[in-house]
Amino acid sequence: MSRSTGRSRNVAAASSVFLASILALTACSAPGSTTDDDATPDAAAPTAAGDWTCGEDDVTIDAYLETGFPLSAALFEEFEKQYPNVTFDVREDQFAVITQNAPRVLADNPPDLMRLPQMSDLVGDGLLYNLDEAAAHFGWDEWPASQLAQMRVDEEGRRGNGPLYAMGKNYSMTGVFYNTELAAQIGMTEAPKTLAELDEWMQKAKDAGITPSNQFNGGATGGLAFPLQLLMASYGSVDPINDWTFQKPGARIDTESNIKAAEHLKKWIDAGYFADDINSLDYSQMMGQFIEGKSLFTFNGDWESGNLDTQMAGKVGFFLMPPLEEGGKVGAMSAPLTFGISSKAANPECAAFFFDWIATNDDARTLAVEIGGSHPMGPADAFMPEVDADSVTGQTLSAGATIAEDNGAMEFIANATGAIYAKSWTPNLQKLVAGEQTAEGLLTAVQADYENDVNG
Amino acid sequence: MNETRTTAAPGRREVVATASTSLEARRRALKARRLRRGWAALGLVVPAAFFYVLFVLRPLVLTVQYSFYDWNGVGASTFVGAENYTRLVEKPELLASIVNALELIIYFSFVPVILGLLTAATIRKFAASRLAMVSRTVLFLPQVIPLVAAGIMWTWMLATDGVVNELMRAVGLGSITRAWLGDTSTALGAVGVIGAWVALGLCLLLLLSGMTKIDPALFEAARIDGAGAIREFFAITLPSVRQEIGVCVTVTVIAALAAFDIVYISTQGGPANSTLVPGLEIYYLGFFSREVGQASALAVVFMALVLAVVLPIQRLTKEED
Numbered sequence: 001m002s003r004s005t006g007r008s009r010n011v012a013a014a015s016s017v018f019l020a021s022i023l024a025l026t027a028c029s030a031p032g033s034t035t036d037d038d039a040t041p042d043a044a045a046p047t048a049a050g051d052w053t054c055g056e057d058d059v060t061i062d063a064y065l066e067t068g069f070p071l072s073a074a075l076f077e078e079f080e081k082q083y084p085n086v087t088f089d090v091r092e093d094q095f096a097v098i099t100q101n102a103p104r105v106l107a108d109n110p111p112d113l114m115r116l117p118q119m120s121d122l123v124g125d126g127l128l129y130n131l132d133e134a135a136a137h138f139g140w141d142e143w144p145a146s147q148l149a150q151m152r153v154d155e156e157g158r159r160g161n162g163p164l165y166a167m168g169k170n171y172s173m174t175g176v177f178y179n180t181e182l183a184a185q186i187g188m189t190e191a192p193k194t195l196a197e198l199d200e201w202m203q204k205a206k207d208a209g210i211t212p213s214n215q216f217n218g219g220a221t222g223g224l225a226f227p228l229q230l231l232m233a234s235y236g237s238v239d240p241i242n243d244w245t246f247q248k249p250g251a252r253i254d255t256e257s258n259i260k261a262a263e264h265l266k267k268w269i270d271a272g273y274f275a276d277d278i279n280s281l282d283y284s285q286m287m288g289q290f291i292e293g294k295s296l297f298t299f300n301g302d303w304e305s306g307n308l309d310t311q312m313a314g315k316v317g318f319f320l321m322p323p324l325e326e327g328g329k330v331g332a333m334s335a336p337l338t339f340g341i342s343s344k345a346a347n348p349e350c351a352a353f354f355f356d357w358i359a360t361n362d363d364a365r366t367l368a369v370e371i372g373g374s375h376p377m378g379p380a381d382a383f384m385p386e387v388d389a390d391s392v393t394g395q396t397l398s399a400g401a402t403i404a405e406d407n408g409a410m411e412f413i414a415n416a417t418g419a420i421y422a423k424s425w426t427p428n429l430q431k432l433v434a435g436e437q438t439a440e441g442l443l444t445a446v447q448a449d450y451e452n453d454v455n456g
Numbered sequence: 457m458n459e460t461r462t463t464a465a466p467g468r469r470e471v472v473a474t475a476s477t478s479l480e481a482r483r484r485a486l487k488a489r490r491l492r493r494g495w496a497a498l499g500l501v502v503p504a505a506f507f508y509v510l511f512v513l514r515p516l517v518l519t520v521q522y523s524f525y526d527w528n529g530v531g532a533s534t535f536v537g538a539e540n541y542t543r544l545v546e547k548p549e550l551l552a553s554i555v556n557a558l559e560l561i562i563y564f565s566f567v568p569v570i571l572g573l574l575t576a577a578t579i580r581k582f583a584a585s586r587l588a589m590v591s592r593t594v595l596f597l598p599q600v601i602p603l604v605a606a607g608i609m610w611t612w613m614l615a616t617d618g619v620v621n622e623l624m625r626a627v628g629l630g631s632i633t634r635a636w637l638g639d640t641s642t643a644l645g646a647v648g649v650i651g652a653w654v655a656l657g658l659c660l661l662l663l664l665s666g667m668t669k670i671d672p673a674l675f676e677a678a679r680i681d682g683a684g685a686i687r688e689f690f691a692i693t694l695p696s697v698r699q700e701i702g703v704c705v706t707v708t709v710i711a712a713l714a715a716f717d718i719v720y721i722s723t724q725g726g727p728a729n730s731t732l733v734p735g736l737e738i739y740y741l742g743f744f745s746r747e748v749g750q751a752s753a754l755a756v757v758f759m760a761l762v763l764a765v766v767l768p769i770q771r772l773t774k775e776e777d
């Protein structure tokens with residue numbers, strides 16, 4: 001017995017030395033210091049061709065994308081046809097997964113092309129390729145400045161100004177889709193011109209036993225942020241909202257007009273204009289139900305236009321959130337479908353060339369409209385494919401022109417910081433539905449979390 | 457035992473003979489053999505130990521280390537001492553998430569253990585029949601279904617137009633139907649039901665195997681003494697499966713405290729944080745807020761909490777041995 005104890009003592013001692021040495025190896029330096037050394041925004045990797053093209057040699061573009069959007073595949077196919085030396089190696093994930101993994105993927109497995117979540121943090125860590133030189137080379141600086149503003153990040157990590165760190169595949173816009181058959185049932189033959197009119201139609205739908213809206217608001221994605229932000233644009237100017245999402249110093253979301261907008265949303269909730277179970281509905285359930293004709297309105301974006309034209313052909317319309325008074329200014333959440341290049345990417349110049357091709361090539365622009373359902377990036381006078389004006393795609397495109405005229409584009413309030421959507425907007429909007437939060441309390445709470453995120 | 461066997465082995469006779477003439481040589485030979493065996497054992501253990509160190513101990517040590525830093529997971533880090541720990545106390549939602557996890561113990565642990573006991577006691581009576589086999593299989597099935605699939609399935613069933621509400625309407629309970637996972641007052645309970653459904657099979661199987669080991673003579677004796685089914689259950693069945701109950705409670709309590717999959721799939725912590733549990737909070741802090749240090753501090757505190765709950769259960773079971 002004593003012998004075996006001696007032996008186990010030896011084994012224990014050997015194991016301890018073994019473990020201690022490995023543990024000591026793991027805990028000798030501060031985390032992250034090594035990654036930081038070689039990741040600076042200007043430290044671009046060796047370029048593929050050196051002339052902002054994809055060159056003549058075979059090139060494989062490593063792309064990391066959001067699943068569920070057929071536009072990318074169509075664009076890749078067309079580009080490969082026009083430039084046979086280029087091949088796309090595509091990996092797809094859900095947007096939430098991309099959001100979580102973005103920093104590590106950009107640092108450890110640098111893609112040439114990546115769908116980006118909120119990007120100012122990524123720039124701060126030196127993970128994104130600076131596209132200023134490409135912008136100068138391709139003439140992107142001559143496009144309407146608002147197209148690129150959201151993808152510029154300054155030294156303080158604020159968006160709106162500074163070097164360009166991403167590009168859009170197209171730019172999308174939100175508003176209200178409606179089921180024309182259900183609308184006809186309650187006598188609504190044209191889009192409401194004022195907010196009061198929209199209120200009336202909602203009430204009429206409810207009285208007729210039709211669910212006015214089945215806006216998703218479950219899980220970690222509070223979809224009531226869509227109508228809330230559109231209401232904010234109806235009640236006030238879009239500039240303070242953009243200042244807030246771009247993290248301008250001193251910007252606040254709990255302004256007087258925004259509180260009125262939140263109160264209006266609360267009025268809709270209390271009046272029963274939303275489906276009872278919106279706090280458990282996710283985005284795909286909402287779309288499924290809308291397409292099945294289970295609700296009159298849905299607050300959503302033009303990225304669904306192509307899909308709705310296919311699945312509800314001739315039975316769906318679109319309008320921008322109406323202003324308080326007829327003829328007043330309108331606003332919409334409008335943002336480029338953002339893609340970036342890792343600062344360590346192997347083929348940044350070819351990827352930048354691809355961005356330019358999407359915005360300037362006629363075939364690519366046609367795909368962006370017909371499959372993506374949204375307006376392509378690029379010069380104001382660039383080629384536009386012909387679209388049936390009565391289709392939803394046609395309606396959303398012309399609504400985009402109105403937003404441009406009114407200068408009413410806003411970045412999504414959910415993108416103000418990396419965590420603000422899941423950790424602040426969503427729980428507070430869900431509390432608003434559950435009657436556990438007031439309109440003003442909602443904005444005060446979000447403002448507090450925002451300050452914590454920005455300063456923390 | 458080993459020594460006797462080796463001395464008796466024919467190949468070792470010479471060694472033994474020499475050893476009888478020299479005690480020192482015998483000791484040396486024994487030592488060499490022990491050493492050889494020690495190395496062989498070590499050779500068997502090292503690969504497993506290597507992976508254990510790499511994937512369990514190393515992350516554990518790193519988590520403790522990260523908890524003292526302010527770090528976003530990629531950039532440079534700053535040493536902040538115990539600040540991440542003190543900040544935890546200031547977060548009310550953290551306290552709420554711990555309370556939620558403790559409440560889940562009722563659903564994930566108590567309900568399946570009690571139901572498992574009752575079901576196992578019932579099945580035991582007709583253990584040899586085909587019906588018992590079918591019941592066992594049906595009740596164990598949730599164990600082999602991936603938690604993600606179980607979560608999705610129950611999300612559909614608990615929706616406003618799901619099968620649960622349809623059944624309630626059919627039996628005249630239409631007035632209490634609701635979006636069970638979308639109502640702040642019922643969401644945690646609904647998540648708990650999913651957890652209970654999953655855990656029941658494991659508890660049933662463990663308890664049933666414990667019950668089949670009980671000597672039938674005990675039940676016969678009790679019956680002769682005039683004991684009914686209830687008396688039989690409390691006087692014989694329950695005390696005999698204490699150890700199995702201990703295992704069930706330990707496993708399910710850990711599952712409740714460490715709940716992530718079911719909650720993430722069914723509610724993602726919502727609505728209004730009503731189903732937020734520490735596992736999910738750690739995930740949000742680490743991956744959305746990118747506060748790796750803060751997430752690590754919560755993970756360390758949470759590990760301590762799990763140990764504080766589970767160790768007494770373990771000790772209780774041991775004392776009863």
